[in-house]
Amino acid sequence: MAGRVLGNYGSFSKATQQKVQAAARAVHYSPNTIAKALKTRLTKTAGVLISDITASFWTTVVRGIQDRAARDGYSIIVCNSDEDANAETASLMALVERAIDGLIICPTLGNHSFLKKISRGGTPLVLIDRKLAGVKAPSIRVDNRVGAKEAVSHLLSLGHRRIAIIKGIDGVETSDERYHGYEEALAERRITPQPVLVREGHFSRNRAFEATRELLQLRVRPSAIFVCNEIMASGCMLALKEAGVRVPQDLSLIIFDDPVWAAWASPSVTGISQPSYTMGILAFDYLFSQISKARTSAPRADDVVLKTSLVLRNSCRKIRE
Amino acid sequence: MAGRVLGNYGSFSKATQQKVQAAARAVHYSPNTIAKALKTRLTKTAGVLISDITASFWTTVVRGIQDRAARDGYSIIVCNSDEDANAETASLMALVERAIDGLIICPTLGNHSFLKKISRGGTPLVLIDRKLAGVKAPSIRVDNRVGAKEAVSHLLSLGHRRIAIIKGIDGVETSDERYHGYEEALAERRITPQPVLVREGHFSRNRAFEATRELLQLRVRPSAIFVCNEIMASGCMLALKEAGVRVPQDLSLIIFDDPVWAAWASPSVTGISQPSYTMGILAFDYLFSQISKARTSAPRADDVVLKTSLVLRNSCRKIRE
DNA sequence: TTGTACGCGTTATCAG
DNA sequence: CTGATAACGCGTACAA
Numbered sequence: 321m322a323g324r325v326l327g328n329y330g331s332f333s334k335a336t337q338q339k340v341q342a343a344a345r346a347v348h349y350s351p352n353t354i355a356k357a358l359k360t361r362l363t364k365t366a367g368v369l370i371s372d373i374t375a376s377f378w379t380t381v382v383r384g385i386q387d388r389a390a391r392d393g394y395s396i397i398v399c400n401s402d403e404d405a406n407a408e409t410a411s412l413m414a415l416v417e418r419a420i421d422g423l424i425i426c427p428t429l430g431n432h433s434f435l436k437k438i439s440r441g442g443t444p445l446v447l448i449d450r451k452l453a454g455v456k457a458p459s460i461r462v463d464n465r466v467g468a469k470e471a472v473s474h475l476l477s478l479g480h481r482r483i484a485i486i487k488g489i490d491g492v493e494t495s496d497e498r499y500h501g502y503e504e505a506l507a508e509r510r511i512t513p514q515p516v517l518v519r520e521g522h523f524s525r526n527r528a529f530e531a532t533r534e535l536l537q538l539r540v541r542p543s544a545i546f547v548c549n550e551i552m553a554s555g556c557m558l559a560l561k562e563a564g565v566r567v568p569q570d571l572s573l574i575i576f577d578d579p580v581w582a583a584w585a586s587p588s589v590t591g592i593s594q595p596s597y598t599m600g601i602l603a604f605d606y607l608f609s610q611i612s613k614a615r616t617s618a619p620r621a622d623d624v625v626l627k628t629s630l631v632l633r634n635s636c637r638k639i640r641e
Numbered sequence: 642m643a644g645r646v647l648g649n650y651g652s653f654s655k656a657t658q659q660k661v662q663a664a665a666r667a668v669h670y671s672p673n674t675i676a677k678a679l680k681t682r683l684t685k686t687a688g689v690l691i692s693d694i695t696a697s698f699w700t701t702v703v704r705g706i707q708d709r710a711a712r713d714g715y716s717i718i719v720c721n722s723d724e725d726a727n728a729e730t731a732s733l734m735a736l737v738e739r740a741i742d743g744l745i746i747c748p749t750l751g752n753h754s755f756l757k758k759i760s761r762g763g764t765p766l767v768l769i770d771r772k773l774a775g776v777k778a779p780s781i782r783v784d785n786r787v788g789a790k791e792a793v794s795h796l797l798s799l800g801h802r803r804i805a806i807i808k809g810i811d812g813v814e815t816s817d818e819r820y821h822g823y824e825e826a827l828a829e830r831r832i833t834p835q836p837v838l839v840r841e842g843h844f845s846r847n848r849a850f851e852a853t854r855e856l857l858q859l860r861v862r863p864s865a866i867f868v869c870n871e872i873m874a875s876g877c878m879l880a881l882k883e884a885g886v887r888v889p890q891d892l893s894l895i896i897f898d899d900p901v902w903a904a905w906a907s908p909s910v911t912g913i914s915q916p917s918y919t920m921g922i923l924a925f926d927y928l929f930s931q932i933s934k935a936r937t938s939a940p941r942a943d944d945v946v947l948k949t950s951l952v953l954r955n956s957c958r959k960i961r962e
Numbered sequence: 963t964t965g966t967a968c969g970c971g972t973t974a975t976c977a978g
Numbered sequence: 979c980t981g982a983t984a985a986c987g988c989g990t991a992c993a994a
Contacts (some may be wrong), residue, residue, distance in 0.1 A: 397716045
């Protein structure tokens with residue numbers, strides 16, 4: 321009986337309702353989600369698997385997910401893969417054991433057999449930041465190619481022709497797409513990318529630091545650098561600072577991402593802003609609608625690609641070459 | 642019976658073991674952690690309640706907690722309070738419903754009756770960043786007073802006498818302690834704090850932005866500002882930049898915290914570094930030992946106070962006054 | 963060594 | 979509308 325009023329189902333009289341509620345308050349009743357889950361097979365908990373919560377892009381995404389999840393009565397377990405496929409699988413196993421109702425994941429490179437098994441097993445899945453071939457799940461992404469192209473086109477319009485790029489991890493969609501954007505922008509001006517100006521940064525601060533140093537040692541230095549994410553931007557800027565290179569007088573800089581510090585850095589840095597918080601919100605919305613199978617009237621698109629925006633600041637300068 | 646061999650406890654014969662295992666494979670048996678948790682009262686999940694994961698201090702703490710938790714087979718549910726007592730209680734309820742095995746919390750200001758009830762209820766608890774009177778639980782903190790004092794003493798030793806402070810939230814331990822450190826450092830030079838130089842920043846970017854603007858409008862400007870955390874530092878630096886104030890030529894700046902961008906900002910900024918990752922590691926260690934009740938031989942201290950360190954960079958300049 | 967029956971806290975069903 | 983009772987899947991105590 322008490323179960324009915326507390327669970328708010330079935331039928332009961334106003335009188336018993338009040339009695340039960342009074343008693344519940346008296347005992348400080350709090351429902352046990354575990355027992356509930358045993359019955360309903362819903363834990364009201366979702367898993368989130370990203371590369372590293374320490375990156376401010378991901379921090380913001382996670383905050384978006386958490387906020388929306390809290391609204392819907394869901395809790396979130398966040399795991400970090402550090403771009404390592406083994407770590408990914410380990411986290412996935414922990415998540416599955418906890419019987420999460422759904423999963424939001426940014427897949428690493430590598431074999432995703434376990435992930436695919438989970439997906440086939442019926443666990444609702446949402447991909448974030450990257451797609452994954454062979455898995456039928458909605459994805460929330462950003463148009464990396466167009467964003468990168470906009471960044472490089474901006475440099476070109478300022479007169480730059482020797483534009484270097486510090487890429488992420490080859491094979492990772494976001495990295496490859498940003499490189500394609502770079503290529504496309506150059507192609508429009510009939511410029512072919514010079515291998516010596518194309519550097520690997522592995523989404524790592526140290527690698528980007530090294531890459532920047534190498535670029536500065538070139539006989540003919542680039543007049544501008546496009547850095548493919550915020551983490552690498554920090555390494556790059558450190559190297560520039562160390563070498564005494566003035567931005568933008570000696571060299572122009574544009575980055576993919578728009579971290580908080582971009583605004584008050586000296587000079588403030590121009591970048592491509594991603595709607596990270598919104599991505600988190602959307603990701604959970606998609607997950608939730610899958611979980612509750614309450615398909616909204618209009619069938620929603622399976623691949624949500626959001627727009628980035630160019631935030632103009634003071635790290636790029638007009639040149640004549 | 643089958644439970645015994647699969648759970649690997651009690652006694653059984655080799656023969657039955659093989660029969661059961663064969664059957665298990667045939668049915669693709671996989672244990673149900675939910676049912677298990679209902680019985681054992683161990684969910685292998687811990688809750689973490691902080692103010693805002695978006696702050697890089699907290700991001701790092703959380704990463705420390707996650708890493709150590711993963712090692713011990715634990716998953717973490719992170720909730721944000723945004724320094725709001727109601728939000729704190731709401732998150733706490735969600736956590737309790739999920740029957741977490743333990744809780745790491747940075748308590749907000751306000752009535753913690755629910756938290757105390759949880760603690761008395763026997764849920765292992767660890768306080769992080771702040772203590773909480775009336776709750777018997779270990780706390781992992783930093784010596785905020787000494788750290789702040791070191792920062793201000795540094796400014797004093799450089800010749801500064803008009804030193805402004807942008808505080809956090811009055812009543813919050815970290816904020817109050819940092820202010821005490823400020824007072825103490827001044828007292829050693831027989832300087833009494835001037836109310837006009839003491840500003841409220843509420844740990845908020847915007848509030849700190851405003852506070853900085855007010856300081857700059859003073860008839861006699863301060864020669865240095867001590868900003869009590871990283872979030873507020875960003876607001877302060879934006880205001881300085883907007884007003885065209887050069888650091889450190891026109892004004893010296895020192896902050897509590899040592900965010901990643903401090904190194905490559907121009908100028909790089911001097912600050913008080915907290916061992917945030919270590920704090921996360923320690924917090925989970927304490928929690929885990931409480932959960933497993935495996936009291937280590939030596940009784941560990943209840944209040945762990947870590948040291949901060951002054952990281953010298955280029956935002957403070959020597960002056961003569 | 964083996965079988966079995968009970969309880970964990972919910973939800974859901976079925977008579978009353 | 980109400981009260982009792984059977985699952986959910988696993989651990990465990992007790993009896994065989």
